[in-house]
Amino acid sequence: MSTRIEVVADPVRDRCLLTTGHLAPRQLPGRPGVVRVALVAAGALLLAGDDVRIEVVVAGAVRLEILETAGTVAYGMRGGTARWDVDIRLTDGASLQWYAEPFVVAADADVTRTTTAHLTTGCTAELRESLVLGRHGEQGGTLRTTTRAWLDDEPLLAEDLDLSPTTRTGWAVLGPHRCLDTLTTLGFRLPTAPDTLQLEGTGSISRCLVSEQHQSALNPPAVECHTAEQGVGHT
DSSP states (O other), X not given: OOEEEEEEOOSXXXXXXXXXXXXXXXXXXOOTTEEEEEEEESSSOSOTTOXXXXXXXXXXXXXXXXXXXXXXXXOOOTTOOEEEEEEEEEETTOEEEEEOOOEEEOTTOEEEEEEEEEEOTTOEEEEEEEEEESSTTSOOOEEEEEEEEEETTEEEEEEEEEOOHHHHTSTTTTTTOOEEEEEEEESSOOOOOTTEEEOSSSXXXXXXXXXXXXXXXXXXXXXOOOOOOOOOOOO
16 A cells, blocks of 8 residues: 555645555644644565555645655565655645655665656655665665656656666766765755756756765755746756
8 A cells, every 4th residue: 555645735724634555654733834744664664575655645835844754774685676666746836845864775675766756837846865875884785766757747857877786886876985865856946056956947956975874965955935937857
């Protein structure tokens, strides 16, 4: 069963429907116009054969903030594999902020991780993804990531990363580093900076490569609202 967070703006009280899958969503207190939801593991994660799916649907002028209570470790899988898929749909001026905790791929793990986002004009998303290849002192396993985003059915972002051990040490990927910290914005842009890529469309990607996750200087700003622009871009 999928973990599902569905939020609908309402002039009296924003509605929030939560469904538990591999992760259990729990609503937290929030200020008016903001719905805060924590994600808690409903069991041991991430193991061989796990197929984690998270669906996020937000409609209307409301801001959803997703918090993770702890990082996730993909453990050694002895030849098995696991998936972690996120599907995001924002409509009618909705906003999403999700600063994920570290996703650690231990030795002998093999994980495919996908993020798909569909936004309509006026919506914004701010997504932080912290990938750590291996626990301290070990070489991490295999991780492949796919990211696709659309704004009004027009492609905004298309990116595939092969972070398998034989590929990620290339100078154009991670080099000697084992931690990739990324902030992606859709529907608005981050300020121009040396470590920030501006998409052709309305969005940005800011990245930091470090050997230890705590060394990352990537500190996403708290963003309350943005004016979306239209456009298309790829990396």
